[in-house]
Amino acid sequence: MAIKDEFIDEIKQESVSTRKMLERIPAESFDWKPHEKSMSMKRLAGLVADMFGWFEFMIDEDELDFAKGYEQPDPKTTKDLVAWFDKKLAASLKSLENAGDQVFSEGWKLRNGDDIYMDTTKLAVVRQTFSHMAHHRGQLSVFLRLKDIPVPEIYGPSADEGSM
Amino acid sequence: MSSTTPALSYSLGASLIAEMEQEAAVARKCLERVPAEKFDWKPHEKSMTFGRLGSHIAEMFGWTPATLQNAELDFAKMDYKPFDPPTTADLVDFFDKQVAEAIDVLRNTPDEVFIEDWTLRNGEQVYFTMPKAVVMRSFVMNHIIHHRGQLSVYLRLNDISVPALYGPSADEGAM
Numbered sequence: 373m374a375i376k377d378e379f380i381d382e383i384k385q386e387s388v389s390t391r392k393m394l395e396r397i398p399a400e401s402f403d404w405k406p407h408e409k410s411m412s413m414k415r416l417a418g419l420v421a422d423m424f425g426w427f428e429f430m431i432d433e434d435e436l437d438f439a440k441g442y443e444q445p446d447p448k449t450t451k452d453l454v455a456w457f458d459k460k461l462a463a464s465l466k467s468l469e470n471a472g473d474q475v476f477s478e479g480w481k482l483r484n485g486d487d488i489y490m491d492t493t494k495l496a497v498v499r500q501t502f503s504h505m506a507h508h509r510g511q512l513s514v515f516l517r518l519k520d521i522p523v524p525e526i527y528g529p530s531a532d533e534g535s536m
Numbered sequence: 537m538s539s540t541t542p543a544l545s546y547s548l549g550a551s552l553i554a555e556m557e558q559e560a561a562v563a564r565k566c567l568e569r570v571p572a573e574k575f576d577w578k579p580h581e582k583s584m585t586f587g588r589l590g591s592h593i594a595e596m597f598g599w600t601p602a603t604l605q606n607a608e609l610d611f612a613k614m615d616y617k618p619f620d621p622p623t624t625a626d627l628v629d630f631f632d633k634q635v636a637e638a639i640d641v642l643r644n645t646p647d648e649v650f651i652e653d654w655t656l657r658n659g660e661q662v663y664f665t666m667p668k669a670v671v672m673r674s675f676v677m678n679h680i681i682h683h684r685g686q687l688s689v690y691l692r693l694n695d696i697s698v699p700a701l702y703g704p705s706a707d708e709g710a711m
Contacts, residue, residue: 406689514583
């Protein structure tokens, strides 16, 4: 089993419930936030969608430097949001498909010019990104709940869907 | 694991221990901040209460022995009683015990166990069968993180300071 196989299975699995959630977020709720210190629905949903694309630069590049600019998602409609997710997921899958085992032991940095936030291996940062995604998608599930949007099954049934 | 045909390219147990210790440290910081007088609070009528969500996160670490020491979990054979903590200290204490046991089991699980299949079922109804490695990654770890993400919103909505998780929160940590 190649290292990439585990990640390809996992991203495909994680993408199913994520896409269902994104499809249900109406554009009218994009500016809503549950607390003044919270991200807006658009920002959080855009972040979750965007994270599915992070594997592209984590595998194909040796660093991400914020000082060089980063294109943030700015969806105007639900369709835009889902399209961003689909594009990002496809890019990550392409990079993962082409990744030999040796790639994962290469180093990877997150930086803002001279400030280094993270100096780790590609294996560690890819691994951590799955956890980071589940974290923000968990937050998004509460945002959906608070806006009375049905929450899909994620790891098991929600109060709306699925049964055990 | 055979030395000539390795099924996995790195030690899963070791990498899971490192990951679990890191995730548990942050989860503990969140749980310590849940006040007992808010255990019955919920943000929506369909939501779990603050206390239930906290104890669910704690008990999920205990799914590690259930996964690695058995071939299946059958709800039909289970006498499940959710832990109902009287105080925050009880919640954290329960959490610490679950985490310690999970780490101990991971430390004593040889790599070949992780490629064995594990089934979640309710009598005849099978929900899934997956290798234990995938169960640990997805059904246990990502699932814990999912609910801890929900708990972070509960903290926010109650004006309780949110710890830095993967990066700074609006309250703590800096980049």
